[in-house]
Amino acid sequence: MNRSRYFDYIEEKLNFLAFRITQRGKINLLDLNIHSEAFFADLLNIIYGFSLKNLNAISHNVEGIDLVDEINKIFVQVSSTCTKQKIEASLGKEKLKEFKNYTFKFMSVAKDAGDLRTKSFANPHDVVFSPEKDIIDLQAILKHVLQMAIDDQKIVFEFIKKELGDNIREDKVYSNLAAIVDILARENLSDAPEFHKLNTFKINEKIIFNNLTKIKDVIDEYKIHYGKLNEIYSEFDKQGKNKSISIFRKIKSQYIKLLNEYNAPRNLFFGTITAITTEIINSKNYTEIPIEELEMCTNILVVDAFIRCKIFKNPEDYNHVIA
Numbered sequence: 001m002n003r004s005r006y007f008d009y010i011e012e013k014l015n016f017l018a019f020r021i022t023q024r025g026k027i028n029l030l031d032l033n034i035h036s037e038a039f040f041a042d043l044l045n046i047i048y049g050f051s052l053k054n055l056n057a058i059s060h061n062v063e064g065i066d067l068v069d070e071i072n073k074i075f076v077q078v079s080s081t082c083t084k085q086k087i088e089a090s091l092g093k094e095k096l097k098e099f100k101n102y103t104f105k106f107m108s109v110a111k112d113a114g115d116l117r118t119k120s121f122a123n124p125h126d127v128v129f130s131p132e133k134d135i136i137d138l139q140a141i142l143k144h145v146l147q148m149a150i151d152d153q154k155i156v157f158e159f160i161k162k163e164l165g166d167n168i169r170e171d172k173v174y175s176n177l178a179a180i181v182d183i184l185a186r187e188n189l190s191d192a193p194e195f196h197k198l199n200t201f202k203i204n205e206k207i208i209f210n211n212l213t214k215i216k217d218v219i220d221e222y223k224i225h226y227g228k229l230n231e232i233y234s235e236f237d238k239q240g241k242n243k244s245i246s247i248f249r250k251i252k253s254q255y256i257k258l259l260n261e262y263n264a265p266r267n268l269f270f271g272t273i274t275a276i277t278t279e280i281i282n283s284k285n286y287t288e289i290p291i292e293e294l295e296m297c298t299n300i301l302v303v304d305a306f307i308r309c310k311i312f313k314n315p316e317d318y319n320h321v322i323a
Contacts, residue, residue: 003150006157010145013164014138015291016281018110021080022295023274025110036109037078039163041067044107044136046156047144050074065095073102082111082137088122096125103128106135112290113137176236176246177276178283181297183232185289189225189296197321198226203307209315211265222303229304248310251276251302255311265312272311273302 021036041052044067052067052074067076077090087106096104104127106113117132145156203223207216233244254275255268262268277298280286289297305311307320 003153006150006153007142007146010153010157010160011142011288012281013160014142016278017164018138019277019291019295020274021110022291023270025080026270036080037066040078040107040109041076042159042163043141043156044076046159047141047148052076065090065093065099067107068099068102073099074105075099075102076105076107078107078109080108080110082108082113082116084116084119084121087116087135091121091123091125091127091129096127099127101128104134105129108135108137111137112139114139172282172284174285175250175279175283176243177250177301178280178286179243180232180236180247180301181280181289181294182285182287183236184229184297184300185287185293187228187232189228189300198223198307199320199322202315202318203320205315206306206312206318210312212269212312215266215269218299219303219306222299223307225300226304226307229300247301248305248308250279251305252310254279255305269302269306269312273298276302 017036038054041054044050045052050069051071052069055065055068055075065075066078067074069075077087079086079090090106091104113135114137117135119131121129121131123129145153148156203219204216207213207219212219233247236243251272255272258268258271258275262271273295277294280294280298302311309318309320
């Protein structure tokens, strides 16, 4: 059915955009945040019938306001940060006094804002604002798209296709990456015990050797899952001798492709994570999970590959496990 195909494409592209905004924000690459203002202005106009314009294109860096609809008297803050403090900071801007009788809407481009809709907010300028209906996130947009008539869905699809990617893919193939993520996502990963045979000293040496000290906390956070992932790989390989090897080689091939693209090692590290996430999402056997869980699983896989000597250079006599 075209309805299902349109929606699946829209959902995939919007969620991957959210993932990229989050990942690039971690390394202070904010270009997508800037471009997303114009993108979401057009998207909200199409979906909700607004007439939003990018105010920053007219008057640069207007604090607390990114998009304005003078016809329907709406102004919108577009943000990758989604917290009560962020919304209250926007509501507290002096500039809002100039928009009397306008409705304030907050667009979260990367995070689920569901919990915020039940909270109350300081609103010193008495701006028209109802958290339940005026806080918008991707989930709210997708729910709306799901209920649209098919002709309207197609308009959204064509816009997303023009902005974010190619046509609906018919050539997706199965991947071991997607299969291992599906298994990993079903595991209880909370409070994972650190694998007692990991050679922490040597791993720290590799981190320093590759100038990755700034993201040591990230590696430390995910390396504790080495033991669990090792068990999964062992079971996975019972289905075929080369399954885990194929995953390691895919991660390494993506890493090698990016070597000349990134100068900073930490950017190369996160770029590899993004590339692997793209591979997983584009796999025929990818079972959709929340983007935060997908990000966590991909981080585990890439950190594990780092530890196992599959990516980045190894210091002399490096061994990730204690003999």
